[in-house]
Amino acid sequence: MIEILKAFLLGGCICIIGQILIDFTKITPARIMVIFVVSGVVLGMFGLYQPLIDWGGAGATVPLVGFGNVLAKGVMKEINEVGFLGIFTGGVKAAAAGITAAITFGYIMAIISKPKIKS
Amino acid sequence: MAKRLGSQTIILDKQPVILSGAGIVGKKEGDGPLSRYFDDVVDDEYAGEKTFEAAESRILRDTFIKALEKSGKSSTDINIILSGDLLNQCTAASYAFRDVDTPYLGLFGACSTMSESLAIASMLIDGGSVDYAVCAASSHFCSAERQFRYPLEFGSQRTPTSQWTVTGAGAVILGKEGQGPKITCITPGKIIDEGIKDSNNMGAAMSPAAYDTIRSHLIDTGRSVDDFDMILTGDLGSFGSTMLRDLLNRSNIDLKNKHKDCGMIIFDLEKQGVGCGGSGCGCSAVVLSTYILNLFMQGAIKRLLFIATGALLSPTRIQQGETIPGIAHAVLIEA
C-alpha cells in the first residue's frame, strides 16, 4: 500500500512540474514531452534518476522522464556489453517495448474507433 | 453609382436589400442562448457525412438552400455566390457549391469572411453587374481543430484566452430590390498586425483591426457611436472585446452599451466552457443571418454596424516565428 502512495506522490509531483511549465511559460504540451524525455536521458546518464525510482517506483518510471532514463540506461548497458556499437543500438533496444506497443495499439485503435466532439 | 467617402468608406447608391437569411449550427451552438433563432441544429458532428470537411460543406450547402427557400428565389435567379471558410483552399465552400449551377467566387478573410462577402456583393449589385447574390460563410469545430490545432482526441488544456470555433454556417440572399434591411455603406478594413504571436489569443490579434475599422468608419462618415443601435463585432470574444474598448477609449470613443460580439452571444460563456467565446467564419455569419435579421424584422434595431473580424493566421508562418495579422470589414445595415 505504501508503495502505491509513494508512486502517487512522486508521479503527481513530476506532473506538477509539467503543469508549471504549461501555465507559466506557455510551452506547448508537445514541447513539454520533449523536454521531459531529454531531461530523463540527462538524469539517467548521471545516474541521478535511479534514486527516484528506488523511492517512488512507478511514480518515477511512468512519467516520460522515466522513458528518457530507460534510453540512457539502455545505451550505457549496451556499451558495457558490446562496446562502440552500443551507442546506436542501446537506446531503442531498451525502449523497444514502449515504442512497439504504442505503434501497435495506435494502429489498432485508429482502425476501430473514430474521433468525436465533446460538448 | 457608389461614392467614396473619406479614406476608405464607400457609400452605396442602390442600397442592396437583405431578402432573407438562414443559419444552421451544430449541437453545442444549438444548446446556446440563441438556439430558437437557428433554422436547424445538426446533432451529429459528421452531419451524416464521412469526414468533418464534408460535414462542413453539407451544412453550408443546406444553409444556402434554406436561405434561398426563404427568399422565394430559385437558384437560377442568383447571379453569384460569394462564400468562404477557414480551411485551406476554401475547401468547405468549394465542395459545398460544386453541384450548384451558379457562378461562385471563393473568398478568404478568415473569420471576417461574412462582412467581406457582404461588402463585395453590395458593390457588385450597386454597380449593376449582379441582381441577386448569396453571401455565405461556414466553420466547423472539428475541421478547424485538425487543421489549426491538435487532433480531437489529444488530451490537452485550452488556455484561458482561447476561443471555440463555431460549427455552423450562415447565408443571406442579397438583392437589388425587395423587402428587408438594406446595406448602405461599407468600410473595408486594412490588415493590422500589432505583434500578437499567441495563436490561442485571436481576440487580442483581431481587436486592433476592429478598432482601426470602426474608427475609420466614424471619421469618414462623421458619425458617432450614438448614431447606431448596435455595433456588432464578429468574434473578438470577451478578452478581444475588452481590448477593443480599451483601444477605442484611448481615441476618446466610448462604445457605451452599443457593443455586442457574436462570439459572446452565441454561447453562454459561463456554462458552456468555450473560453473567451465563439470564433470562426460561421460564428458571425450565423448570428447575423438569424438572430440579427430577426431583430431587424421585429423592428428592435434600425441601424447596425456589422464588423466581422478575422485573424489571418497561417500555422506555417506562426511556426516560423511570425505574428498574426488581423482584419475587420464594416458593413452598415439599415432598416
Place this chain on the structure above:
Amino acid sequence: MKKQISKHEYQRLVDEKAPGSHYVKNLFAAFITGGAICSVGQIVMLVFKNFGADKETTASATSIIMIFIGAFLTGINIYDEIGKFGGAGASVPITGFSNSIVSPAMEFKKEGHVMGVGAKMFLIAGPVLVYGIFASVVAGLVYFIWKQVM
C-alpha cells in the same frame, strides 16, 4: 493603425489584461491525475512482481500495459477529457505519450492508411522519439569516451 499605442505597449497591455489560468486548480488537477495514473502503474508492477517476474520483465510489461490503457482510453474518446481536466498530469505519464500517438492516428484515418494513419501517427510523439533517441546517442558517446579515458 493611427498610433494611439505602440506595438510593444499593446503586447504589454495584452499580457497584463489577459485572463490567467486557474493556477491552483490546474496544479492540483495535474497532481491528482498524474498521481492516479502512476498509482495504476504501481499496481500493475506489484501484480507482476507477485507473479515472480524479474525486474526487467516487470518494467517492460508495465509500460506496455500503461501504453495500452492510454491507447484504449483514447480510442473510447475519454483520454481527451482526462487531459482537459488534468493537463500535464495526463500528458506527462506514458499514457499521454500513447494518447499523442493514437489521437492523430484516429484523426487522420480519413486521409488513408499510408499518408493518414501511417504518416500522421507521430505528428506529436515524433519529436519525443527524435530528441529522446538522439539524446541517448549523445549520452552514449559521452559515456563511451569517458570509459576510454578513465
